[in-house]
Amino acid sequence: MRVALAVPCYVDQLRPQAARATLTLLERLGCTVSLAFDAPCCGQPMSNAGAVADACAGAGAWADSAQPFDHVVMPSGSCTHHVRHQLPRLVADARGTHAARVTYELCEFIAGPLGMPVLAGRFPQRVAMHLGCHAQRGLRAGGSSELHQAPSGAMHALLSGLEGLSIVPLTRADECCGFGGSFAVGEPELSVAMGRSRLADYTAHDAEVLVSSDPSCLLHLEGIAAHHGSRLRTLHIAELLEEATR
């Protein structure tokens, strides 16, 4: 299957290993991956903060880049959520709806269009799974505690299917980690307090690895973990799946 890899702006600059792992993994799963997706950002940082006028140029460029493709894969739940739910509004023509229709978060894509809900692989570790809130409650990529649903969804199934991997249960299964885009610097004390609670929950359940499909949550949680000298290993889901399926 031919797919475009759309690398979110901050992943390109700050976590290129997640983008490389996504590329390697998709090719290993038989995809022909195009790196011709040129637009750097879907406009989410501006659009979530209400600065719609400042978001439109980026969103337009993003929609243009998506036009030649039938499948665009992003290693980020939050960006996928923005593309799917906001691009049709920011780019109010056929380009916006096309972009929204063809864009998938990595796990969604593997389990959905690729038709591989489980991958053969091994990762014998105790793993804490973190879905970003926009994936969790926006894309409904996992069961939500508010709706009395057990953890589920594509990422949960892909992790559960790996040999030796155990997903640690958490006291607050799906609480926000406190990143929240501009919130992280607009309300920095709250943001870090929330991140510390989240990390304490992982540690209390003896997690060895924290894995997320949202690199922005990881950036924030890693920063706090590093500041406190935590030994928790943090991985993007693409990095974990790539390592597990080598």
Next chain:
Amino acid sequence: MLADEHILMSTSLPVLSHPDAAKAFLHDGERAAWHDDALWYVRSKRDRATDLPEWEALREAASALKAHAMSRLAELLEAFEQRATASGIVVHWARDAAEHNRIVLDILRSTGVKRVAKSKSMLTEECGLNPCLEAAGIEVVDTDLGERIVQLAHQPPSHIVIPAIHWKKEEIAQLFHTAMGTPAGESSPDALAGVARVHLRDALLHADAAITGANALVAETGGVVVCTNEGNADLGMHSAPVHIACVGIEKIIATRDDLGVLLRVLARSATGQPVTAYTTHVTAPRAGSAMHVVLVDNGRSARLADAEMRSALHCIRCGACLNTCPIYRRSGGYSYNHVIPGPIGAILAPAVNLDAHRTLPFASTLCGSCGDVCPVKIDIPAQLVTWRERSAAAGMLPAGYATLFKRLGPLLASRTRFNRAGAWARRLLPVLRALSFLRRLNPWTRPGRDLPVAPAESFREWAKRTGRLS
């Protein structure tokens, strides 16, 4: 346009900062953690009480019955007035808070009332009734235990259902010791509640008038529905010669049957109970006594006219969105500086004054939990974003945001500019990481969060170097 009116009215008021208030609340980390846990406990009780096969159907039904009532607001209110009047209830209409207070004061003065026993009512908090009555020489005792605690401490409620949630029992012991003469150091909840019961019963039985709020007005019956767990509203309205129910007009529902849905979702969402301990549907004054209902608009009609924000009128004040909110739990009710705090307050307050409350729509990560617990399905996260958009359009983004996004927008829209800025940022990162005075200035690092280690090359640089990209 609604938002413009608020801007015109509000330009001279101070901007009150949620981030500053939150920072102050978090300064006592242990207390903030205790507050977070106390509210998470209430959220967990809600989770258990709402774990019913029909829960989502109940939410849907509750949302629909509120939407229906709001779509026929005038008609239902008039039907309510007609039936209530026919049963001997006196119905008053108040355009705003001042008119509401004047109506209540007139009733109390004309009947020579000196002592009022009041049960919980966020509407009277919204209207500032207590200070108004006290200024007129009328004694008001809040008879809900939590309300009484904050009243004795001269504070407003910090939560709409649990007004004194921010008080520890040892602190309440000290307060009661001073105010009611309980033994010093007596902090057992049973003992304190026992003393408060005697104290409040005295106020309830000797009041000249009882003021209550209402959880619903039923158009079909002309009745007022009041829910409590302490029975204080009932003791008041069933013993005082005058009962005044002060109610926001959005509390109207069409039929008695609607209560079957509304009361279930309310108690389960609010306190995790199947039903409140006392649920009273009053449809007429007691023989020999007078009953008044004051219907209050105070901005609600304007909200109804605002299609994007209308559904906020569905709110039944259960407090579930406060309990689940990771921000509210860690910043406390007072950080919102509005009578209704939490996520629902953050979408209600800007309608009162967008300028003064401009930081509230940003006191959220848009995690979406509030929308998922809301028993009447108000899309709170979507309305937060809409308020952000209106703030941006009105030039009222919080300090620094407007400039940041003006620069970031074009930068993130062009591959050339982005590549150049990214390379610079990665070169700058080690400097920002290394210098401690910069770490103290930078909001990312200031509260204890390291900056990432900059990779040597971006993904695209790697792709180019390895020939994956020309």
